[in-house]
Amino acid sequence: MPLRPCPVCRTPVSWEGNPFKPFCSDRCRTRDLGAWSSESYRLPAKPDEEDGESWSDASDSE
Numbered sequence: 001m002p003l004r005p006c007p008v009c010r011t012p013v014s015w016e017g018n019p020f021k022p023f024c025s026d027r028c029r030t031r032d033l034g035a036w037s038s039e040s041y042r043l044p045a046k047p048d049e050e051d052g053e054s055w056s057d058a059s060d061s062e
C-alpha cells in the first residue's frame with residue numbers, strides 16, 4: 001500500500017490499518033475538520049431537523 005501525504009501536515013502515512021486516514025493522526029483530523037467547519041466551508045442547514053421532532057418524543061419519555 002502506497003503512502004499518502006497527510007492533507008494537514010503532509011507527512012506520508014500508510015492508509016492501511018490507519019483509523020485516521022487520510023490523516024496521519026487524530027490531531028490532524030481534528031484540525032482539518034475544525035478548520036473547514038469554522039472557516040471556509042459551511043454545511044447547509046439540515047432541512048429535516050425540524051421534521052425530526054417526532055423521534056425525540058420517544059427518547060424523551062422515561
Ligand SMILES: [Zn+2]
Nearest residue numbers: 006009024028
Ligand atoms: Zn498530519
